[in-house]
Amino acid sequence: MAAGNHSLVTEFILAGLSEQPELQLPLFLLFLGIYAVTVLGNLSMITLIILSSHLHTPMYYFLSSLSFIDLCHSTVITPKMLANFVTEKDIISYPECMTQLYFFLVFAIAECHMLAAMAYDRYVAICSPLLYNVIMSYHLCFWLTVGVYFLGIIGSTVHTSFMLRLFLCKTNVINHYFCDLFPLLELSCSSTHINELLILVLSAFNILTPALTILASYIFIIASILRIRSTEGRSKAFSTCSSHVLAVAFFFGSAAFMYLQPSSVSSMDQGKVSSVFYTTIVPMLNPLIYSLRNKDVKFALKKILSRAACL
Template identity: 60%
Template sequence: MRMALGNDSFETELILLGLMDQPDLQVPSFFLFLIMYMVTVLGNMGNLGLIILIGLSSHLHTPMYFFLFNLSFIDFFYSSVFTPKMLINFISKKNIISYTGCMAQFYFLSFFGISECYVLTALAYDLYVAICKPLLYNIAMSPKVCSSLMLGSYLMAFSGAMAHTGCMLRLTFCDANTVNHYFCDFLPLLQLSCTSTYVNELVVFIVVGINVIVPSLTIFISYGFILSSILRISSTEGRSKAFSTCSSHIIAVSLFFGSSAFTYLKPSSSVSMDEGKISSVFYTNTVPLMNPLIYSLRNKDVKLALRKILSRRKF
């Protein structure tokens, strides 16, 4: 992608307008998102610290915690791709990002976003096998299978991000260099192009369609079987515990996939940038904030393992 200014010169900087244009709300928004980002980073740093806990606690050597570690890794970097720049925008008069930085931001946003889709899918599949096929769990969720699932997730993310970024690089910007967003996202960048964006929109429908619809269908089918199995559990306490675990996962999945689909699976002409900004807050800030609370900080196994390790060290 090139930004042409006149016939021979090229613009190398972009201006990010930010999340809102109301001066009175800039400072409160800065502190709100700063707190959210700090909680997200601290929560996911805590989750990344689980790798030590997992190594010391044999009962945490399970596929679920393997996927949770990867989810924490993704959320940590995912939220760090754009949030620091957004915080700067709240307190600076002019938020400038270089062309190279914009493309890097766009690539990593795509990479970590697609990765999260498949890790959430892997977690749903893990729940399905654990609840519906408990006798086959050790075979169906062997270390080789889990590693293959994660390798496939990252390969899909890499190919999807390369496709998005490659198509964006082919575009030529006109005289405009102001991005109507708080990060370098797909739709606001397309609005700056003075060349045809048909190929880009086709690619985003294909890539996002595959990476949202396929995982969504997989999760939906998995939960269909899970719900059927839960309803056959005779113990009320067992059903309640299973529903509680599944509902937390469903909330995170609904927020992430719902906001992503609402933002990207629509023609660019019909999307309001204000709507896009609001919906993007959910999958860029809210989901990474919620995941540590849902999957680790509330997990009794993690708390029990931590207490055992601490008591062992103290003894």
Template identity: 60%
Template sequence: MASGNRSFMTEFTLLGLTDQPYLQLPLFFLFLVMYIFTALGNLGMMILIGLNSNLHTPMYFFLFNLSFIDFFYSSVFTPKMLVNFISKENIISYMGCMTQLYFFCFFGISECYVLTSMAYDRYVAIRKPLLYSVVMSHKVCSSLMLGSYLMAFSGAMAHIGCMLTLTFCDANTINHYLCDIFPLLQLSCTSTYVNELEVFIVVGINVIVPSVTIFVSYGFILSSILHISSTEGRSKAFGTCSSHIIAISIFFGSGAFMYLKPSSAASMNEGKISSVFYTNTVPLMNPLIYSLRNKDVKLALRKTQDKVLIRFSICLCT
């Protein structure tokens, strides 16, 4: 290994989600199905929003970006995870590991801030409906997304920059199904104090600030819902908000459980299970919770299906 990154290690071995042989094949099919639905759901949402002009609004602009992030976020580690379930040698190169870690951090942090932007968008729509078009202008929406990606870029660079300063000597088995921060820190034969401090600060900022903003926004939204006179309308609004809050709580809660505590070999086994929620479950849930239950999306889906059927009929006739 080149001396510039101070590592003697050329490759790592991923231990995987479990070391039980009889669980490998069932888990392979489970996560394969989850990944297929995640990819199709998020790709479908991007295509649907792109093809339907009535969905070119701030809310769907953020949903498009959320689907874009979730598709690539899950694709950073799931294909390798699936191969490892059915492969005897679960090896990943040093550079491959660092690349996976960078994009895992980038898309994970991006999702935190896109969810924050979406909560703010809903807050403005419900609390200040007359000013909505002014407050959530195209310039504001673009700035929020640019800020989200810049925060993700800076956070991912901080993580990967600190990781590249470490030396890995003998141990090369990562107790995880992906190249994550704490499992890698446990393999270092040099001090990881600075790295752990950096993780606590960066993750603290990127988890606490967005989650507090989101829950404050939904607090104001729920207080507005309480003033809805219609029982049916209030019940429906509560149902929608509660599903959003559950998905957000799973994402931020499992992420905080993994990163905002001291790392240890024992806690990593619990952390692997926790990480399934924010790596695999939430990207699968988001298209269902934020999009497919929405009337506008259902209408756009029917229109798109009708257009496809009409064009298909014309092609058959000609």
């Protein structure tokens, strides 16, 4: 029997963020603005890093990869959500739903591990500055990035494969604004114990492991910074890490709230709020955080704009 035939439902209705008709247009305009800023910000960051030769370093290589992940992560969710705001019924087919779930998980998991790779890069830069160019070679950066996407694809494939095995027949209404794991499990007529166990185990690996890696990196980083005698040197070292710390706090905080607790404890209404943060708000904020708090990025932007003005 084909995987898709395990479901008795051929299409779903997404409940969305709000059932109140008067809120649909304001929410559409709000999230359209957020998505426009997200696309513009992340594409600008990627383009700026490609065009600026002095940004061709491991730190900005990872930052451009993060911007690509954020762009894709938001694009998997937001366009469908925007379309649903202006339609009477928020309908999504079963194959489309499973496809959205798959790619959402790929980029969500990849972002967790990319943030960990960026923390390791900052650890090497501050704790072993003389060996930085040797340790953070092009080959290591490339394989770290490959590993990030590999973990995303493996985790997403496992979750989606086990979701395809379930009989989804209780109702065709998904109490969410996109196809996520917990809302889909609520529709299952068959046992979901294995799926829930997989969510806890894989979420613990994909959230806690990067989080602990980041925490360990920053323990060594702070210890190294405190040994710097000059106030200016300490301030400069802290400033290179502050943007990353903000990005980590926003993303891991909202993701952990959603996935690192049993489905019986978390409500879908709370889940929707936390999901908005890591699917739409964080991808918009990341390029703003890294550009507004980064002198190199601001310098590169001014240089590009001055070149464009001279043409």
